[in-house]
Amino acid sequence: MDVTVDVVGGETHELSLPEATYGDLLAAVDLSPHEATVLVDGRPVPEDEPVGSERVQVLRLVKGG
Numbered sequence: 001m002d003v004t005v006d007v008v009g010g011e012t013h014e015l016s017l018p019e020a021t022y023g024d025l026l027a028a029v030d031l032s033p034h035e036a037t038v039l040v041d042g043r044p045v046p047e048d049e050p051v052g053s054e055r056v057q058v059l060r061l062v063k064g065g
Helices: 022-028
Strands: 002-007 012-016 036-040 055-060
Touching: 002 022, 012 022, 022 036, 022 055
Parallel strands: 002 055
Antiparallel strands: 002 012, 036 055
């Protein structure tokens, strides 16, 4: 499936991954589920769910200390 991955505040990536999960999309843009979440239509999706959208946003999670 061809997917456009828009990293909020960063780059946009055009990916082609067969039978990918949303976690696979994060890995493809060098992020982990511990540091980012995938949004479809503004709502977070589980990382183990199969990709069902042609365009997603990736939101980096805030870390603090």
